[in-house]
Amino acid sequence: MAGSEDNTLLSGPGGLPHRSNETTKISGSLIGQTVDGFFVKRLLGGGGMGDVYLAEQDLGAGTKLVALKTIRNEYQSDSVAIQRFQEEALAAGTMKTNYVAEVMSYGQLAATPSHPAMHYLVMEYASAGTLHDYMMKFPDLRLPIEEGIRLLRQAAEGMLAAERRVDGAGNPDPIVHRDIKPANLLLQRSGATDEVEIRISDFGAVKRQKRIESGSDPMLSQAGAPMTPVYASPEQWNFEETDHRSDMYSLGATFYHALTGSRAAPETDVIGDIRKFAVESPCLSLNRALKDVPEELNAVIETMTARNASDRYESFADLIEALKVFERQPVSLKKVWWSIVLIAAALTVAIFLTQSSGGVTAKTLIG
Numbered sequence: 001m002a003g004s005e006d007n008t009l010l011s012g013p014g015g016l017p018h019r020s021n022e023t024t025k026i027s028g029s030l031i032g033q034t035v036d037g038f039f040v041k042r043l044l045g046g047g048g049m050g051d052v053y054l055a056e057q058d059l060g061a062g063t064k065l066v067a068l069k070t071i072r073n074e075y076q077s078d079s080v081a082i083q084r085f086q087e088e089a090l091a092a093g094t095m096k097t098n099y100v101a102e103v104m105s106y107g108q109l110a111a112t113p114s115h116p117a118m119h120y121l122v123m124e125y126a127s128a129g130t131l132h133d134y135m136m137k138f139p140d141l142r143l144p145i146e147e148g149i150r151l152l153r154q155a156a157e158g159m160l161a162a163e164r165r166v167d168g169a170g171n172p173d174p175i176v177h178r179d180i181k182p183a184n185l186l187l188q189r190s191g192a193t194d195e196v197e198i199r200i201s202d203f204g205a206v207k208r209q210k211r212i213e214s215g216s217d218p219m220l221s222q223a224g225a226p227m228t229p230v231y232a233s234p235e236q237w238n239f240e241e242t243d244h245r246s247d248m249y250s251l252g253a254t255f256y257h258a259l260t261g262s263r264a265a266p267e268t269d270v271i272g273d274i275r276k277f278a279v280e281s282p283c284l285s286l287n288r289a290l291k292d293v294p295e296e297l298n299a300v301i302e303t304m305t306a307r308n309a310s311d312r313y314e315s316f317a318d319l320i321e322a323l324k325v326f327e328r329q330p331v332s333l334k335k336v337w338w339s340i341v342l343i344a345a346a347l348t349v350a351i352f353l354t355q356s357s358g359g360v361t362a363k364t365l366i367g
Contacts, residue, residue: 030070036107036122038066049075049084049204054125066104069121076118084204084226085119091175091203092123095165099158101126101186101199126186128196134187135258142261146326149297152255153323154198155185159251160316162200163244176207176242180250181231182257207242230265231257234279234307244316245309252304253284259301260289282307296325 030040030053038055044067045052055068075081089106102124109118128134131151135141143151159177167173177184179202187196205226227236233249235242257263264284265274284305286293300322306312313319 030068035068035109035120036105038068038122040068046072049078049081055122065125065127067101067123067125069123071119073118082119085121087206088203089121091162091165091206092201095158095161095175097158097161099154099198099200100161101201123201124188124199126188126199126201128187128189130183131185131187131198131254131258132182134196135182135261140261143258145259145294145297148255148259149323149326151185151196151198151258152251152300153320155200155251155255156316156319156323158198158200159244159247160320162247163316174244175203176244177203177247177250178205178207178226178236178242179228179231180247180254181228182254185254229271229274230263232278233309235309237275237278243309245312245314248304248312248316248319249306249309252301256284256286256289256301256305259286259293259297262289264305279307281305294326296322 029043031042033040035055038057040053040055042054043051044054050069050071053068053070055066057064057066071081071085086106089103092100093103093106104122104124106121107119109120111117135143138144159180162175162177165173165175177200180200184200184202186199186201188199189195190197231250231253233242233246235246253264264281265277268274283302286298286301287295300319303311303313303322304319313322
């Protein structure tokens with residue numbers, strides 16, 4: 001990426017602010033260092049190729065917390081890792097939706113005698129953790145149905161922005177995330193209601209249609225196909241072409257986990273068994289793991305996770321439309337309605353049996 005010798009990318013990917021931090025010196029951990037005007041406070045966590053830190057910006061009248069994401073030292077010279085990092089900045093920074101984690105800037109720290117140059121992103125800090133963290137706070141380690149539907153709707157809105165993304169010239173340039181899972185769905189607390197809101201993150205494995213058409217996607221090799229096995233779509237397992245419907249499968253598998261408290265894929269370290277499950281299962285059904293699941297919700301998850309992409313919703317817009325049934329008839333009200341229906345049916349049967357056996361009848365009571 002750009003340093004003082006290379007001015008070709010000073011605007012950063014997709015026009016994001018790019019900072020060349022030539023004065024910052026780093027060695028080992030970034031804790032206690034200042035990067036891009038942000039003071040690094042502590043390590044939040046790490047992924048396959050990078051670390052994420054909590055950092056703070058002094059705004060004069062107050063401070064602002066952000067997440068600072070870096071590539072680990074061993075990947076600093078890896079061209080594919082760097083390209084994935086750039087793609088994350090480009091993807092997250094060019095989608096107009098509240099439900100994708102905001103990327104504020106992208107930059108590179110200068111090399112020192114003891115440390116190579118380091119690429120970094122400054123991102124929105126999601127204070128409520130991940131969807132997985134949130135699940136752990138509920139009984140049975142799963143989301144209540146109503147809460148799961150609300151968050152699924154938000155995630156679908158975020159993914160629709162990826163599906164409908166356009167480039168700087170206004171031409172369609174959709175993005176396929178390729179690694180949707182509970183750990184990549186961050187949660188932010190809303191200031192107005194204190195409810196959590198989805199923030200889709202970690203776009204490092206994205207596939208951009210424009211890049212595919214130009215034949216420049218080094219991440220599509222079979223050996224390095226980016227995915228998390230237990231949430232991957234059948235077409236990912238088969239190394240086939242993917243589009244937004246692959247993400248739809250992964251989002252369905254993610255919310256199957258969130259709503260049931262367990263992954264649909266087998267609890268095994270044998271990759272072959274996980275692949276067999278993904279490519280042979282017709283779909284994932286909530287009602288196999290839970291009782292009293294609204295049939296409409298079960299149908300939504302089944303459609304999202306259909307084995308054949310052509311049997312899934314054609315667009316995330318169609319998924320959002322399918323979820324609107326719960327706005328018209330909330331799940332809690334539906335449960336009350338069905339309880340009334342069942343009680344009425346039981347009373348009808350009881351009266352019929354009483355009359356048939358010659359016991360107390362309605363005529364006797366009024367007569």
